[in-house]
Amino acid sequence: MIIILFGIFLLALLVITALAIVRSDNLFAAVILTGIFSLLMAANFFLLDAADVALTEAAIGAGISTVLFLGALALTGEHERGGSQNRLVALGVVTVTTLIVIYATFDKPRFGDPDAPVHQHVGSWYLEKTPELVDIPNAVTAVLGSFRGYDTLGEVFVVLTAGIGVLFLLSARTAGRPEEFPVADDPDQGLRHYLVPRVVGRMLIPFIFLFGLYVQFHGDYGPGGGFQAGAIVAASVILYALLEGEARALRALPMRVLKWLVAGGALLYGGVGVASMLLGSNFLDYSVLASDPITGQHIGIILIELGVGITVTGVLLCVFHAFAARGRV
Amino acid sequence: MTMAIDILSWILLTAGGMFVFIGGLGALRMPNLYTRMHAASLTDTMGAVLVLGGIMLQAGATLATIKLAAILLFLLLTSPTASNALASAAILSGLQPKEGPVKPGGRTE
Amino acid sequence: MYYAVTIATLITMALALVRALLGPTIYDRLLAANMFGTKTVLLLSVVAFLYGRPDFLDLALVYALINFIGVIAVLEFIRERVDSDAAEKSAGE
Numbered sequence: 001m002i003i004i005l006f007g008i009f010l011l012a013l014l015v016i017t018a019l020a021i022v023r024s025d026n027l028f029a030a031v032i033l034t035g036i037f038s039l040l041m042a043a044n045f046f047l048l049d050a051a052d053v054a055l056t057e058a059a060i061g062a063g064i065s066t067v068l069f070l071g072a073l074a075l076t077g078e079h080e081r082g083g084s085q086n087r088l089v090a091l092g093v094v095t096v097t098t099l100i101v102i103y104a105t106f107d108k109p110r111f112g113d114p115d116a117p118v119h120q121h122v123g124s125w126y127l128e129k130t131p132e133l134v135d136i137p138n139a140v141t142a143v144l145g146s147f148r149g150y151d152t153l154g155e156v157f158v159v160l161t162a163g164i165g166v167l168f169l170l171s172a173r174t175a176g177r178p179e180e181f182p183v184a185d186d187p188d189q190g191l192r193h194y195l196v197p198r199v200v201g202r203m204l205i206p207f208i209f210l211f212g213l214y215v216q217f218h219g220d221y222g223p224g225g226g227f228q229a230g231a232i233v234a235a236s237v238i239l240y241a242l243l244e245g246e247a248r249a250l251r252a253l254p255m256r257v258l259k260w261l262v263a264g265g266a267l268l269y270g271g272v273g274v275a276s277m278l279l280g281s282n283f284l285d286y287s288v289l290a291s292d293p294i295t296g297q298h299i300g301i302i303l304i305e306l307g308v309g310i311t312v313t314g315v316l317l318c319v320f321h322a323f324a325a326r327g328r329v
Numbered sequence: 330m331t332m333a334i335d336i337l338s339w340i341l342l343t344a345g346g347m348f349v350f351i352g353g354l355g356a357l358r359m360p361n362l363y364t365r366m367h368a369a370s371l372t373d374t375m376g377a378v379l380v381l382g383g384i385m386l387q388a389g390a391t392l393a394t395i396k397l398a399a400i401l402l403f404l405l406l407t408s409p410t411a412s413n414a415l416a417s418a419a420i421l422s423g424l425q426p427k428e429g430p431v432k433p434g435g436r437t438e
Numbered sequence: 439m440y441y442a443v444t445i446a447t448l449i450t451m452a453l454a455l456v457r458a459l460l461g462p463t464i465y466d467r468l469l470a471a472n473m474f475g476t477k478t479v480l481l482l483s484v485v486a487f488l489y490g491r492p493d494f495l496d497l498a499l500v501y502a503l504i505n506f507i508g509v510i511a512v513l514e515f516i517r518e519r520v521d522s523d524a525a526e527k528s529a530g531e
Contacts, residue, residue: 002441003488009448013455020459032467035508036458039478039501046482046497049489055497062475063504067511074515191517194417197510200410204403208503215496222493232500239507242514339439346446349477353450356457356473362465365457369473380443380480384487393492400483400499404476407506411472418513419465421520 004111007047014040025080031069038062051223052140055215059231064316067238071323134297136220144225145301149284153269156308160266163315170322190245201243208236216309217302226305230312237313238320246325255321258314265311272303338386345379348372362419363426370412377404440488447481468512475505 017040021033038061045054109116126143134142144152191197209232216229241249273284280288286300287293355368381401388394451474458470479498486494 006444006448006485009452013452016459017455026464028464029467032464032471032508033458036455036471036474039474042497042501043478043481046485046494051491051494051497055500058497058501059504062501063507066508070511070515074518191510191514194414194513194517197410197414197417197513200406201506201510204406204503204506207403211499211503215500218496223496228500232504235504235507239510242507242510342439342443346443349443349450349480350446352473353453353477356470357453362463362469365466366469369469373473373476377476377480381483383443384483387487388492391492393495396492396495396499397483400479400495400502403499403502404479407502408472408476411506411509412469414509414513415465415468415472418516419463421513422516424463424465 226308261314268307341383
């Protein structure tokens with residue numbers, strides 16, 4: 001009961017933050033408040049006992065999104081220009097939509113009700129069959145990786161397409177040299193002269209990377225998986241790029257490697273599907289990947305999560321470099 | 330024995346909660362950015378040590394204690410560094426403390 | 439016993455949010471956001487124990503590592519702007 005009160009308190013803070021984001025005209029402040037918003041959402045998801053979603057929100061929303069927004073702000077101005085004139089029409093549309101949504105919530109089942117439709121049918125089937133067919137403790141990973149493998153394949157391709165789209169839009173300046181972004185090897189780049197952040201940051205980078213690998217492979221047993229791990233590994237490389245400068249980060253992981261990572265992850269995922277077809281069963285049916293169907297499921301889930309993690313890392317790093325390298329001549 | 334551990338962790342958790350609350354109050358009521366930074370970062374770190382220490386006593390000798398020790402270690406490393414970086418950024422963009430002008434320091438050639 | 443700490447942390451999060459909304463400069467807001475981040479780590483750790491699910495501590499660990507990156511990004515952003523302004527001014531003189 002008291003947990004519900006905590007949840008209501010956090011939701012109230014969320015509404016206040018959202019209003020502040022909309023009303024502020026200094027975009028820098030709006031970016032920082034968006035980081036706080038994302039933290040509140042992660043705490044809310046956590047209180048609702050959805051650990052995988054909370055982990056993804058924390059890794060991507062509060063860490064990487066803030067850095068990408070700041071990179072975009074470095075290229076544009078800091079203050080929002082005046083709003084449009086048609087405020088009343090927009091207010092009317094929003095009010096009508098809100099009233100419709102509130103009316104729709106009157107028919108919702110009670111929070112946590114075991115007879116709710118969402119807990120019948122497929123949901124309970126997945127929970128029953130996971131120990132028998134897939135046998136991993138984290139049912140979310142079983143559903144995401146095995147029972148709904150097609151959906152996750154679609155998600156990986158969406159991430160890949162988003163990365164390709166960003167590279168098309170933001171690489172227009174390097175039309176003559178498609179391989180490298182024009183980055184000068186300036187010795188003053190990055191935070192090299194600020195010793196305290198630099199030393200502590202460099203100490204932390206291998207731990208963040210290692211933790212990303214832990215989250216990747218531990219996704220079967222606890223909250224984790226490919227999306228979260230990709231974001232965490234990308235965060236460690238972004239930290240390196242912030243501390244040592246763009247040029248060194250691009251020398252460590254050049255764009256051609258990143259492009260291979262972006263495509264390679266999706267290729268791995270599709271490859272697992274094709275391999276299971278070649279071994280005589282349907283596309284993405286992992287039971288044929290080993291002599292024992294349950295071991296086959298484990299192998300299949302680990303491989304596709306690895307594919308997801310590789311693509312997400314590559315896309316996030318490509319987007320970061322596309323923003324961060326554009327400001328410099 | 331478990332009674333002693335319970336009492337000790339109660340004391341640590343309550344002290345940690347008080348520090349955390351004092352930190353929030355200080356960040357709100359102090360007059361200047363730099364004084365607010367004092368309040369926020371010192372009480373952050375101390376409160377984290379006490380609260381996480383209290384929970385570690387409750388967890389006993391399991392994997393959770395090691396994870397909590399890792400969280401504590403990373404908080405101890407990153408929280409003061411973040412305040413340092415924030416102060417460097419503030420001085421770099423010209424916001425001077427009241428006591429007297431400070432050159433854009435923190436930068437060692 | 440854990441409820442008291444959770445309530446203290448939630449109240450501090452609300453106070454930090456007020457500072458983030460009020461703070462005249464962006465550094466006040468960033469300070470509040472950083473404080474909010476460490477309080478979220480504490481909240482997640484305590485509530486993970488309250489629920490009796492210690493394997494949720496991974497979230498707190500991720501958060502403790504990633505919170506740091508936002509502040510470093512702001513420092514880099516400010517430094518780059520100041521440096522490029524100084525370079526433009528000295529190129530213009």
